[in-house]
Amino acid sequence: EPEVTQTPSHQVTQMGQEVILRCVPISNHLYFYWYRQILGQKVEFLVSFYNNEISEKSEIFDDQFSVERPDGSNFTLKIRSTKLEDSAMYFCASSEARRIRRGGGYTFGSGTRLTVV
């Protein structure tokens, strides 16, 4: 079964440092997403990306965040100057199309646990 791959699985960074989280979506998918889950809290939508531009972003996704699809396979989330409150699990997801369909077609990666110290 095709997977969304995220690297690294765990990253520790110093406060104020830039961090890039990487994701390889499923190859035929066209829509890409990032979500965040602060420890013990619900999963929250950050941003969606299609056709090389952001299609929607949440209020969490401020100027410290950016996304990019630097080549044909990777999808990255950059946090420019990390804060302690950025510590969370970050999930990448991808989908083939934007329509309701049964179950599959919207797949989450296994997440990157970011710890800011």
Added chain:
Amino acid sequence: AQKITQTQPGMFVQEKEAVTLDCTYDTSDPSYGLFWYKQPSSGEMIFLIYQGSYDQQNATEGRYSLNFQKARKSANLVISASQLGDSAMYFCAMTLDFNKFYFGSGTKLNVKP
């Protein structure tokens, strides 16, 4: 506004018994999708089951079934014959446009031997 509500922060169930995890949702949109995900301690989000708002029958996937009561706006997950490996966090989620998902706060299920 809360779109997905999971009122059970934690649940216990005896191995081999069935358990129901509650989920209610809030939307006036006639078209939506409801999902359940399992999150083990390792952190990944595992898709379990999906229910479309126009589906006439309740969804089933192996030991998982979704008790969809549209008028009550509830989409409870039923796990039959619980196994120790079912111990995890369970999240209910909804999408209106298949762009972004709204997640509930989750239910931590503990299966006792």
